[in-house]
Amino acid sequence: MKKTILQKLYITLIFIFLYAPITTLIVLSFNASKTRAKWGGFTLKWYGALFQNRDILQALFNTLLIALIASVVSTIIGTVACIAIMSLKKRSRAIVMGVTNIPMLNAEIVTGISLMLLFISFGLRFGLGTILLSHITFCIPYVILSVMPRMRQMNPYTYEAALDLGAGPVYGFFKVVFPDILPGVLSGFLMAFTMSLDDFIITHFTKGAGVDTLSTKIYTEVKKGIKPEMYALSTIIFLTVLVLLLFINRVPAEKDLKK
Amino acid sequence: MKKLLCFVLLPVFGLSLLTGCGKSSAENGEVIVYNWGEYIDPETLSLFEEETGIKVVYDEYDTNETMYPKVEAGASAYDVICPSDYMIQKMIDNDLLAEINLDNIPNIKNIGQQYLEQSKEFDPENKYSVPYCFGTVGILYNKTMVSDPIDSWAVLWDEQYADNILMQDSVRDAFMVALKLNGYSMNTLNEAELQAAKNSLIEQKPLVQAYVIDQVRDKMIGDEAAIGVIYSGEAIYTQRENENLEYVIPKEGTNVWIDSWVIPKNAPNKENAEKFIDFMCRGDIALKNFEYITYSTPNTAAQELIEDEDIKNSKIAFPDFSQYENLETFQYLGSDGDALYNSLWKEVKSE
Numbered sequence: 001m002k003k004t005i006l007q008k009l010y011i012t013l014i015f016i017f018l019y020a021p022i023t024t025l026i027v028l029s030f031n032a033s034k035t036r037a038k039w040g041g042f043t044l045k046w047y048g049a050l051f052q053n054r055d056i057l058q059a060l061f062n063t064l065l066i067a068l069i070a071s072v073v074s075t076i077i078g079t080v081a082c083i084a085i086m087s088l089k090k091r092s093r094a095i096v097m098g099v100t101n102i103p104m105l106n107a108e109i110v111t112g113i114s115l116m117l118l119f120i121s122f123g124l125r126f127g128l129g130t131i132l133l134s135h136i137t138f139c140i141p142y143v144i145l146s147v148m149p150r151m152r153q154m155n156p157y158t159y160e161a162a163l164d165l166g167a168g169p170v171y172g173f174f175k176v177v178f179p180d181i182l183p184g185v186l187s188g189f190l191m192a193f194t195m196s197l198d199d200f201i202i203t204h205f206t207k208g209a210g211v212d213t214l215s216t217k218i219y220t221e222v223k224k225g226i227k228p229e230m231y232a233l234s235t236i237i238f239l240t241v242l243v244l245l246l247f248i249n250r251v252p253a254e255k256d257l258k259k
Numbered sequence: 260m261k262k263l264l265c266f267v268l269l270p271v272f273g274l275s276l277l278t279g280c281g282k283s284s285a286e287n288g289e290v291i292v293y294n295w296g297e298y299i300d301p302e303t304l305s306l307f308e309e310e311t312g313i314k315v316v317y318d319e320y321d322t323n324e325t326m327y328p329k330v331e332a333g334a335s336a337y338d339v340i341c342p343s344d345y346m347i348q349k350m351i352d353n354d355l356l357a358e359i360n361l362d363n364i365p366n367i368k369n370i371g372q373q374y375l376e377q378s379k380e381f382d383p384e385n386k387y388s389v390p391y392c393f394g395t396v397g398i399l400y401n402k403t404m405v406s407d408p409i410d411s412w413a414v415l416w417d418e419q420y421a422d423n424i425l426m427q428d429s430v431r432d433a434f435m436v437a438l439k440l441n442g443y444s445m446n447t448l449n450e451a452e453l454q455a456a457k458n459s460l461i462e463q464k465p466l467v468q469a470y471v472i473d474q475v476r477d478k479m480i481g482d483e484a485a486i487g488v489i490y491s492g493e494a495i496y497t498q499r500e501n502e503n504l505e506y507v508i509p510k511e512g513t514n515v516w517i518d519s520w521v522i523p524k525n526a527p528n529k530e531n532a533e534k535f536i537d538f539m540c541r542g543d544i545a546l547k548n549f550e551y552i553t554y555s556t557p558n559t560a561a562q563e564l565i566e567d568e569d570i571k572n573s574k575i576a577f578p579d580f581s582q583y584e585n586l587e588t589f590q591y592l593g594s595d596g597d598a599l600y601n602s603l604w605k606e607v608k609s610e
Contacts, residue, residue: 035500037481055301116334126335204325209291209318209335220296220319224552225473227297 022238029231046232053229059217070135071192078143079185082151104141111138112205126208134206135196142195143188150184287312290531293337294319300551307538313531336525338532344517345589347388348381356387357522363533366540373580374557377515380588388519389536390557394491396514402503404485412440412509414486421466425478425487428470430604431589433460436488439511446590453603460607479504491575492554506575512585
């Protein structure tokens with residue numbers, strides 16, 4: 001009995017720590033006063049203002065576009081890389097894995113500045129394209145990291161059997177290997193998507209004039225204080241993610257019941 | 260191997276082509292502006308585009324320090340930037356700025372003489388910069404929570420306000436307060452003076468409720484502290500929200516900061532940049548920006564146009580520099596100087 005009370009207390013504390021900041025932000029998004037120190041009454045005006053602010057909406061669009069393209073491309077490149085790494089000898093496999101892990105451990109600012117210098121030396125024009133290139137670059141290691149374990153668990157003989165039974169390599173891959181590693185690919189995709197979504201430092205150094213993502217937009221508002229429209233937008237994003245998660249978690253549960 | 264290389268490089272070139280084109284050019288070219296976030300009334304940008312036919316590409320940054328490496332590396336060439344005093348000096352020192360041809364900026368006559376004088380601390384001949392916004396650093400206090408009138412930095416060391424004091428959490432601002440208290444220049448590199456300032460800051464530490472940056476604003480409005488070190492631009496805003504607040508420039512002198520327009524050396528559209536700066540110096544435009552940002556404008560024509568008499572005559576927004584002694588502006592101290600300040604500040608914070 002005592003144990004369950006402690007358990008409940010513990011889990012409550014965790015939820016408070018996790019969600020108190022988000023709740024504060026959601027409450028503030030309905031605050032009519034611009035400062036957090038005063039409650040000026042309930043209002044929806046920040047939500048209205050948000051949808052009339054072209055800069056913020058453009059930044060939101062850029063963020064989603066970049067995250068989507070970067071995660072799709074890096075998932076494809078990362079998965080293909082995994083196949084290649086699997087077929088390497090043990091020693092070189094270890095080396096390659098080590099090399100792909102370095103960018104993840106590297107400080108973001110180092111990655112950001114070195115990418116910027118690289119783009120300058122190539123003479124690229126800074127804009128959406130350079131942000132995309134850099135996001136794809138830093139997302140690939142995360143995809144490899146989540147696909148690789150799945151690859152290892154797989155039974156290599158099933159693929160060979162498929163080839164023996166007359167399947168071509170590509171057909172064999174999609175019929176036998178791909179379904180097996182799919183969960184790894186999906187989690188790699190999601191990881192890349194979230195990494196790209198909230199990256200600030202690398203984006204700051206590789207973006208061109210006049211191109212903003214949400215994170216760079218929010219950072220620039222620091223000097224004058226963050227505008228309540230941003231609270232409103234964050235609330236909408238949070239609720240969207242929450243609904244999506246609830247939806248995703250419901251679907252497998254129903255499947256299990258049918259079994 | 261060669262084939263592989265092709266596969267890797269093709270998409271890269273493809274993307275670079277994508278990024279290369281797709282730039283629409285307006286009839287009179289464009290001007291690329293790099294400014295602080297939320298530091299301009301967006302309406303003035305559209306007005307500029309309408310009147311001149313020059314397209315404005317607008318970009319923002321959050322601190323001088325994140326802006327500098329981008330400009331220095333030349334990642335994207337900007338035409339107009341708006342850094343603060345000491346950063347302008349650093350950019351001049353490192354040969355990043357172009358001289359502004361003041362013949363192309365007739366509206367500079369609107370900029371008050373005292374601000375151009377003050378600018379000479381970082382731009383000795385007024386050759387590289389045109390002031391855009393300025394302000395002072397002072398003490399914001401809550402009339403209901405203090406007993407005596409306040410006019411000195413010393414109040415921040417007064418024990419009766421223990422746990423009721425908000426200090427700035429940035430090296431130069433914190434040391435400015437301590438150096439001024441001790442009667443030294445805030446740009447000093449004298450070891451003994453800096454040690455004295457450091458000891459003052461350590462002595463003050465138990466009295467401080469919190470070291471903060473922009474939270475001063477909200478905390479003072481919410482009556483959470485009695486005294487805070489704040490930028491004058493924020494002071495007017497906090498007074499509007501909480502009428503018990505009062506702002507004062509301490510008698511020992513303080514920091515006058517100035518953010519000015521500059522043109523970098525590698526600016527692709529220098530003529531348009533000068534047109535842009537001239538436009539920003541126009542009285543009605545400067546007024547619009549003042550009302551949007553609420554930071555003081557050095558534009559006397561705009562000051563005349565302000566309708567609200569209280570603000571127009573406000574000693575907070577538009578102090579007469581000649582009435583105060585020891586007003587200074589931050590100077591760039593070189594990388595050794597920065598390192599010295601930082602290590603002393605670390606000693607204060609870790610004490």
